[in-house]
Amino acid sequence: MQTSKVEIEVDTQRIMGTLASPDTGVPGVLFLHGWAGSQERDLQRAREISALGSVCLTFDMRGHAETLSQQRYVTRGDNLNDALAAYDALAAHPSIDPNSIGVIGSSYGGYLAAILTSLRPVRWLALRVPALYRDADWDVPKFSLDRKDLAEYRSSIVSANDNKALDVSRRFRGDVLIVSSENDDLVPHAAIASYRSAFINARSLTSRIISGADHALSTPESQKAYDSLLLGWFREMILGAR
Structure with a gap:
């Protein structure tokens, strides 16, 4: 396995990434970290x-790591x-x-990953504690969104008819893994x-809860449980596709 640093041009800026690849790699997997996270957790x-x-x-993503100074200004669209x-x-x-x-998204990254499936071909979608946001205020900086309002919004069942990310999820036809935390x-x-409830057209839907885990997977046991779930699911998906 080889790793190499890459610069990704977006709008008028550059964001940093790391490619990890074997010589025979054919499937591709993109990781989207959560808000206030970084690629370090995914490496x-x-x-x-x-x-x-x-x-x-x-x-x-912009607003994180080397571009942390932008965090108060970046929007979900950015x-x-x-x-x-x-x-x-x-x-x-080239490989x-x-x-x-496949796309793996955690929390805020899971929300963005769901929307991404309507804009790019995705075969496998793994969402860990995917966050949910109102469609309104798309161009308002993410940092400025009302947290109390978000908490209330996420505490009730939301219909796919009323939310962009869920509507996109309803149309997704690949394989899906959803991992939630008990606490x-x-x-x-x-x-x-x-x-x-939204993934009614998915080829397959696997849902798992990590017992005793919080949102951030703060304990080594929770991290290990998630790693095992994710790796096992992708092993099944990737090897099954060959």
């Missing part, structure tokens, strides 16, 4: 999935553009099969149920 998972015979790309630019950089890799690309105080079970 080990990328290495493990890369070892299955895939090319993985992790990257830092970060979606980051995700699209990263997807295109991954798809341009990639464009019909075999999540940011993305409650109602929000997870809204996503599960």
Whole structure:
């Protein structure tokens, strides 16, 4: 397995990423980290999935890591553009099969990953504690969104008719993994149920709850449980596609 640093051009800026790939990698896997996260949390998972015979790309969205100074100003639209630019950089890799690309998103990254499936071909979609946001205020900086209002919104079942991310999920026809945390105080079970209910056209839907885990997977045990779930699911998906 080899790793190499890449610069991804988006709008008038550049964001940093890391490619992990084996010599024989054909499927591609894109990682989207959560709000206030970074690609560092995904690197080990990328290495493990890369070892299955895939090319993985992790990257830092604007407003994070080296561009943290922009966090108060970036919008969901900005970060979606980051995700699209990263997807295109991954798809341009010479070893990639464009019909075999997976996206892994955590929390805010899961929300963006769901929307991305309407704009780029995605075969496998893995969402860990995917966040849910109102369609309104799309161009308002993410940092400025009303957290109390978001908490209330996520605490009730939301229809796919009333939410862009869920409407896109309803039209997705690939394989889906949804992982939730038993003690999540940011993305409650109602929000997870809204996503599960939306994926009515998915080729397959796997849903798992990590017992005792919080939103951030703060304990080594929770991290290990998620790593095992994710790696096992992708092993099944990637090997089953060959």
